[in-house]
Amino acid sequence: MSTQNNETTYDTRRQIIFKRVMRYTFVYGILTFFALLVIIPFYWMILTSLMTPDKIASDIPIMFLRFRDMQFGNYYEAMFAPEAPDFLRYMGNTVLVAAISTVGTIITTILSAFAFARLQFRFKELFFLLLIATMMIPGEMFVITNFITVSRFGWVEMVDQQYYHAVLAMTLPFMTSIFYIFFLRQTFKQIPNELYYAAKVDGTKDFQYLWKIMVPIARPTIITILILNAMGTWNAYIWPNLVSTRPAYNLVSNGLREFATAIEFLPQEEYIGQQMAAAFVITFPILVVFFLLKKHIMRGVSRSGIKG
Amino acid sequence: MLEDRHDFKAWLYLLPALILLIVFTFYPIINTFMIVFMVDYDFLYGDYTGWTLTGNIQAVLGHRQFWPAIRNTVLIAFVSVPLSVIISLFIAVWLNSIKKLQGAFQTIFFLPYVTNAIAVGLAFAVIFNRDYGLFNYMLSLFGIDPINWVAPGSPWRFSMIALLVFITWNGLAFKIMVFLSGLQSIDKQYYDAARIDSASRSRIFRKITVPLLSPMIAFITITSFIGAFKEYTAIVGMFGEQMGYRGQLITIVGLVYEALGEPYVAGSVSLAASAAIVLFFMTLLLTIFNMWVSKKRVHY
Numbered sequence: 001m002s003t004q005n006n007e008t009t010y011d012t013r014r015q016i017i018f019k020r021v022m023r024y025t026f027v028y029g030i031l032t033f034f035a036l037l038v039i040i041p042f043y044w045m046i047l048t049s050l051m052t053p054d055k056i057a058s059d060i061p062i063m064f065l066r067f068r069d070m071q072f073g074n075y076y077e078a079m080f081a082p083e084a085p086d087f088l089r090y091m092g093n094t095v096l097v098a099a100i101s102t103v104g105t106i107i108t109t110i111l112s113a114f115a116f117a118r119l120q121f122r123f124k125e126l127f128f129l130l131l132i133a134t135m136m137i138p139g140e141m142f143v144i145t146n147f148i149t150v151s152r153f154g155w156v157e158m159v160d161q162q163y164y165h166a167v168l169a170m171t172l173p174f175m176t177s178i179f180y181i182f183f184l185r186q187t188f189k190q191i192p193n194e195l196y197y198a199a200k201v202d203g204t205k206d207f208q209y210l211w212k213i214m215v216p217i218a219r220p221t222i223i224t225i226l227i228l229n230a231m232g233t234w235n236a237y238i239w240p241n242l243v244s245t246r247p248a249y250n251l252v253s254n255g256l257r258e259f260a261t262a263i264e265f266l267p268q269e270e271y272i273g274q275q276m277a278a279a280f281v282i283t284f285p286i287l288v289v290f291f292l293l294k295k296h297i298m299r300g301v302s303r304s305g306i307k308g
Numbered sequence: 309m310l311e312d313r314h315d316f317k318a319w320l321y322l323l324p325a326l327i328l329l330i331v332f333t334f335y336p337i338i339n340t341f342m343i344v345f346m347v348d349y350d351f352l353y354g355d356y357t358g359w360t361l362t363g364n365i366q367a368v369l370g371h372r373q374f375w376p377a378i379r380n381t382v383l384i385a386f387v388s389v390p391l392s393v394i395i396s397l398f399i400a401v402w403l404n405s406i407k408k409l410q411g412a413f414q415t416i417f418f419l420p421y422v423t424n425a426i427a428v429g430l431a432f433a434v435i436f437n438r439d440y441g442l443f444n445y446m447l448s449l450f451g452i453d454p455i456n457w458v459a460p461g462s463p464w465r466f467s468m469i470a471l472l473v474f475i476t477w478n479g480l481a482f483k484i485m486v487f488l489s490g491l492q493s494i495d496k497q498y499y500d501a502a503r504i505d506s507a508s509r510s511r512i513f514r515k516i517t518v519p520l521l522s523p524m525i526a527f528i529t530i531t532s533f534i535g536a537f538k539e540y541t542a543i544v545g546m547f548g549e550q551m552g553y554r555g556q557l558i559t560i561v562g563l564v565y566e567a568l569g570e571p572y573v574a575g576s577v578s579l580a581a582s583a584a585i586v587l588f589f590m591t592l593l594l595t596i597f598n599m600w601v602s603k604k605r606v607h608y
Contacts, residue, residue, distance in 0.1 A: 024406070027402045027405060027406055028406065028409075030402060031399070031402055031403065031406070031413050034395075034399055034417070035413055035416045035417065037477070038416055038417055038419060038420060038477070038480070038481075039416060039419075040435070040442070041428055041431045041432055041435060041477070042419065042423075042428075042431070044431055044434060044435055044442065045427070045428075045430075045431040045434075048431075048434055056440060057439065057440050058440065059440070060445065061440060061441070061442050061445050107324065108324040108325040108328065109325070111321045111322070111323075111324060111325065112321065112322050112324075112325040112326075114321055115318045115319075115321035115322045119314050119317065119318040119321065120313045120314065120318075121313055121314060121315045121317075121318035121319065122313065122315050124318070127322075131329075134333055134334070134337070136591070136592075136595060137337060137588065137591075138534070138537075138538060138584065138587050138588055138591055139538070140538070140561055140564045140580075140583075140584040140587060141336060141337055141340045141341075141584050141585075141588060142332065142333060142336040142337070142340075143336075143564075143568070144336070144340050144343070144564070144568060144577065144580050144581050144584055145335065145336030145339040145340050145343075146332055146336055147351075147568060147571070148339075148351045148352075148354075148571075148577070149331065149332070149335075149336075151351060151352060151571070152352065152354075172328070172332075173328075173332040175328055176324070176325040176328040176329060176332075178329075178333075181325065206317065231422060234424070235423075235424045235425065235426075237425070237426055237541050237544065237545075238540065238541060238565065242565070242568065242569070252424070253424055253425075253426040253427075256424075256426050256427060256430070257426050257544060257545070257548070257549070260430055260433075260548065261548055261549065264460075264548065268437075269440070272434060275430060276430070276431065276434065279424075279426075279427035279428075279430050279431060280427075282424060282427055283423050283424055283427045283428075286422050286423055286424065287419075287422075287423070289422075290418075290419075290422045291415075294415060297418075297422065298414070298418060298485060301418075301421065301482065301485050301486070302485045302486055302488070302489035303489075
């Protein structure tokens with residue numbers, strides 16, 4: 001009797017283990033499959049950037065390259081060849097624009113988030129609602145009039161646009177963000193009120209309190225905002241494309257797209273290696289930043305899905 | 309005393325953001341709305357010759373690219389959003405059920421979110437190349453002849469399929485991340501209770517995971533639809549500023565920027581504004597519809 005019982009338990013246990021192994025095989029298998037789908041375009045970009053034209057045009061796509069077959073010259077040509085777009089310059093432009101708009105954004109965001117989180121004032125709720133409502137409006141509504149506005153400021157001269165005008169046009173409209181204000185306000189609100197009262201009793205001014213206590217406490221959120229904003233500029237395409245009228249003022253995405261358009265009717269395989277090299281050159285910095293600051297970025301993004 | 313109202317001080321703190329918001333956010337909403345009703349609006353001087361109620365709207369409705377743009381925009385939204393929401397929900401659930409390598413997978417799935425849509429779009433164009441692309445090679449293993457997906461001369465339906473693959477791929481990262489953080493915040497007690505009742509996995513998924521995640525699913529679906537209605541950069545990345553062969557992949561936003569790209573042409577800024585208004589109402593309609601549905605369906 002008892003032996004039989006033991007055997008059943010043994011059998012069911014084996015069944016359970018078998019089921020579990022099957023399940024994990026399935027889950028890891030399918031996750032690996034999707035992970036490959038995500039990685040392939042990046043892998044293909046790097047692979048193609050290291051190929052000679054005849055390898056690119058081979059009938060059966062080459063999936064692996066030996067080191068000695070790698071054509072690093074594509075990178076040299078994409079970056080330094082006289083007829084290639086001036087990507088180093090575009091990178092400089094992009095870094096400058098990203099830096100200015102990020103510093104601007106962070107200042108306006110900290111100040112307004114403080115007012116919303118800490119101060120009592122008339123029309124606070126109303127203004128807050130108004131800001132939420134604007135988030136629902138498609139950005140194109142703003143873009144049209146903003147384009148008109150910066151044109152009237154004289155920043156989008158079609159003939160002889162000045163560099164600082166282009167930079168102003170690319171940065172000023174993006175020096176504040178309603179979304180980041182909400183995001184930071186949420187963090188500020190979690191700081192206990194007692195800290196504020198204690199500081200008040202000690203005679204600390206509001207601005208000192210904000211600068212010396214709230215900003216350091218909210219540092220992770222502020223870093224997240226800095227990174228997301230800078231990455232946004234690095235990937236920006238539409239607005240810079242509208243307001244910069246000289247190729248020399250391109251940001252990286254615009255430069256890359258112009259390169260692709262320029263070779264559209266040329267024998268593509270002659271240039272695709274260089275094009276992919278350029279694409280990887282502008283993707284690479286983002287990947288480095290991402291791997292270094294993964295935690296901050298992912299935290300910010302998953303938080304943004306939970307409406308705050 | 310400590311919680312006194314500080315009207316002046318508060319607005320002082322808000323001032324830098326407020327000035328920028330007035331110039332670049334509030335005023336544009338009003339102005340763009342007004343341009344829709346102005347005749348022959350001159351974007352540089354702000355001159356116009358009169359008012360019209362429906363003239364500019366009629367112009368955009370009669371534009372040769374308008375209905376193709378509506379068709380493409382709606383198609384992109386209604387295919388790519390459900391597809392990417394469902395795929396990313398499953399990936400998130402699977403990801404949440406493993407411990408080993410979870411971080412590594414998470415990082416990989418997140419990559420498309422941070423990378424440049426133009427750069428990756430170009431890589432997709434290479435993969436979808438007719439003569440030497442990876443995709444056609446895969447198809448050839450099943451005996452399918454090479455298809456022209458992206459190059460000039462490509463039939464609309466093939467360009468659209470290639471584009472949908474790219475857009476769906478591009479949309480997964482954000483959704484997986486948000487769903488995963490939602491799953492991790494679900495109280496473990498629900499699952500423990502279900503396990504005691506020896507409920508099956510699919511039953512747990514249908515009766516616990518989906519209902520508890522439904523506010524987030526609803527939120528993601530709304531925002532993704534709004535995002536898909538504004539699809540533009542991905543198309544330019546893969547197909548160029550022409551938006552596909554003979555502009556066959558034009559979207560509403562594509563129409564806006566095409567018009568705005570030549571602001572000196574008479575009526576083009578009004579056309580851009582009218583197209584933007586159409587987009588605005590599409591978005592509004594969808595938001596209202598989604599709110600109505602989620603009020604009925606979503607379990608809070």
